[in-house]
Amino acid sequence: MRPRYLIPFFYILFLMLPIYWLVAMSFKTTNEILGGFSLFPQRFTLENYREIFTNPTWYWGYINSIIYVSLNTVISVAVALPAAYAFSRYRFLGDKHLFFWLLTNRMAPAAVFALPFFQLYSAIGLFDTHIAVALAHCLFNIPLAVWILEGFMSGVPKELDETAYVDGYSFPRFFTSIFLPTIKAGVGVAAFFCFMFSWVELLLAKTLTAVEAKPIAATMTRTASSAGYELGLLAAAGTLTIIPGAIVIYFVRNYIAKGFALGRV
Amino acid sequence: MKTENQKAWFFVLPVLILVAFNALVPLMTVVNYSVQETFGNNQFFWEGLGWFEQILRSERFHASLGRQFFFTFMILIIEVPLGIAIALAMPRRGFWVPVCLVLMALPMLIPWNVVGSMWNIFTLPRIGLLGYFLNDVLGIHYDMTQQPVAAWITIIVMDVWHWTSLVVLLCYAGLVSIPDAYYQAAKIDGASNWKVFRYIQLPKMKTVLTIAILLRFMDSFNIYTEPFVLTGGGPGNSTTLLSIDLVKIALGQFDLGPAAAMSLIYFAITLFVSWLFYTLMTKDDQE
Numbered sequence: 001m002r003p004r005y006l007i008p009f010f011y012i013l014f015l016m017l018p019i020y021w022l023v024a025m026s027f028k029t030t031n032e033i034l035g036g037f038s039l040f041p042q043r044f045t046l047e048n049y050r051e052i053f054t055n056p057t058w059y060w061g062y063i064n065s066i067i068y069v070s071l072n073t074v075i076s077v078a079v080a081l082p083a084a085y086a087f088s089r090y091r092f093l094g095d096k097h098l099f100f101w102l103l104t105n106r107m108a109p110a111a112v113f114a115l116p117f118f119q120l121y122s123a124i125g126l127f128d129t130h131i132a133v134a135l136a137h138c139l140f141n142i143p144l145a146v147w148i149l150e151g152f153m154s155g156v157p158k159e160l161d162e163t164a165y166v167d168g169y170s171f172p173r174f175f176t177s178i179f180l181p182t183i184k185a186g187v188g189v190a191a192f193f194c195f196m197f198s199w200v201e202l203l204l205a206k207t208l209t210a211v212e213a214k215p216i217a218a219t220m221t222r223t224a225s226s227a228g229y230e231l232g233l234l235a236a237a238g239t240l241t242i243i244p245g246a247i248v249i250y251f252v253r254n255y256i257a258k259g260f261a262l263g264r265v
Numbered sequence: 266m267k268t269e270n271q272k273a274w275f276f277v278l279p280v281l282i283l284v285a286f287n288a289l290v291p292l293m294t295v296v297n298y299s300v301q302e303t304f305g306n307n308q309f310f311w312e313g314l315g316w317f318e319q320i321l322r323s324e325r326f327h328a329s330l331g332r333q334f335f336f337t338f339m340i341l342i343i344e345v346p347l348g349i350a351i352a353l354a355m356p357r358r359g360f361w362v363p364v365c366l367v368l369m370a371l372p373m374l375i376p377w378n379v380v381g382s383m384w385n386i387f388t389l390p391r392i393g394l395l396g397y398f399l400n401d402v403l404g405i406h407y408d409m410t411q412q413p414v415a416a417w418i419t420i421i422v423m424d425v426w427h428w429t430s431l432v433v434l435l436c437y438a439g440l441v442s443i444p445d446a447y448y449q450a451a452k453i454d455g456a457s458n459w460k461v462f463r464y465i466q467l468p469k470m471k472t473v474l475t476i477a478i479l480l481r482f483m484d485s486f487n488i489y490t491e492p493f494v495l496t497g498g499g500p501g502n503s504t505t506l507l508s509i510d511l512v513k514i515a516l517g518q519f520d521l522g523p524a525a526a527m528s529l530i531y532f533a534i535t536l537f538v539s540w541l542f543y544t545l546m547t548k549d550d551q552e
Binding site: 011220234242 | 267268270273274276280350373397401433477480528539540542543546547
């Protein structure tokens with residue numbers, strides 16, 4: 001092993017330490033956590049996980065999150081596909097301004113929108129529903145999906161489209177049976193990043209829900225403040241939220257940089 | 266190259282409607298509040314630019330804006346050089362590449378409130394791994410609920426932990442796109458490591474590095490959840506960043522006017538940096 005590999009090695013070690021601590025904590029009993037320091041769980045317990053999987057307040061948090069995140073991913077990618085195609089293939093009035101305006105929404109601070117979002121979604125009677133959070137997250141996920149997909153589509157030569165038209169394909173048939181399969185990696189990456197950014201967001205999801213659609217993140221913060229020192233439970237809930245990302249990340253490993261850079265790498 | 270076609274607007278329309286609904290309606294609400302005074306009961310009075318003047322002159326705003334810039338500045342000067350160094354040291358091919366990529370990306374995929382909770386658990390005195398190590402093994406008094414300096418160091422280290430990988434992954438993507446022939450040519454010319462970095466690697470990383478810096482600037486400027494969960498803005502107001510302060514005013518005190526004026530000033534700064542980002546990006550597309 002070359003000595004320079006020590007740099008990424010120690011960096012990854014640094015990244016893994018807090019994660020290890022969270023996971024280790026989730027297997028400890030409350031007594032052990034408060035009783036003193038131990039590097040490994042002394043009395044290994046699954047009690048914290050059992051609590052989460054049997055208590056509806058907890059497991060409904062996960063179900064709610066998964067519902068609105070999935071809804072959001074489907075909506076974002078579905079509407080972003082034609083738009084990204086338009087941006088990558090055509091010039092039209094105001095295209096550059098529109099593309100820029102989309103970006104500003106990806107960059108907008110969620111805190112600015114928290115209160116008006118609450119009022120808007122209350123006014124149209126969607127407060128505390130899954131669709132409200134799914135629509136609200138479109139604010140930053142649609143721009144993200146459009147930018148990522150546009151990046152992938154611009155890499156496909158225009159000759160593909162022209163050949164298809166010469167061969168007598170109609171636009172819808174060309175788009176679904178030729179174009180989509182060509183950029184399926186891009187669709188996967190866009191979907192992954194929409195899923196991820198909706199999954200990690202808390203402020204808007206918390207503002208727009210109360211009971212019925214309360215996300216896991218909100219359940220966690222409320223537990224943290226109300227129940228005091230339920231650290232083991234909190235750690236178990238946290239560990240479970242890492243799993244979806246950890247599973248899917250392997251499949252998009254070659255596109256992580258592209259996705260985070262809005263398709264511009 | 267691209268053909269002119271106004272019908273493309275129909276393709277963009279669904280996106281336009283959805284994003285406009287989410288962006289313009291709330292934005293207009295904010296604009297509305299920012300120029301009016303309310304005493305409840307849904308009665309509003311014209312206030313003009315009074316709130317803006319008040320906010321721009323208020324020491325509280327100056328303080329949180331100052332803390333915000335300090336935070337953003339600190340994480341940039343740590344994350345960017347560190348990210349470049351790690352990207353340069355990473356293996357370019359072989360079994361360990363995907364392992365590194367996946368492990369490094371992991372922190373970025375963790376929900377932001379969990380990042381806060383995780384660091385809270387990690388740094389608790391006596392209970393947390395880091396807190397125990399500093400207090401009981403090294404004998405350094407460390408308690409971020411009491412010491413502003415400790416709280417600051419913790420949120421900066423947390424952000425470095427959370428987002429340095431973004432810089433690493435982007436720089437790495439730039440580095441692997443350099444053909445081997447460049448390195449061979451440099452070797453024949455007898456170029457030093459520094460010269461290889463300065464004249465081959467750095468120019469190739471220029472674009473990705475610009476993206477990384479601007480993204481890190483924007484996202485750290487908008488940061489809310491992680492420091493809110495970790496320190497709640499405390500001790501005192503010492504780690505109250507711009508977003509935290511804004512949410513305190515808007516949802517905590519329900520001072521709609523000042524909160525709205527502050528939102529618009531905040532948004533204007535964000536807009537300016539987005540414009541910078543866009544200009545640099547499109548300039549590159551044309552080259």
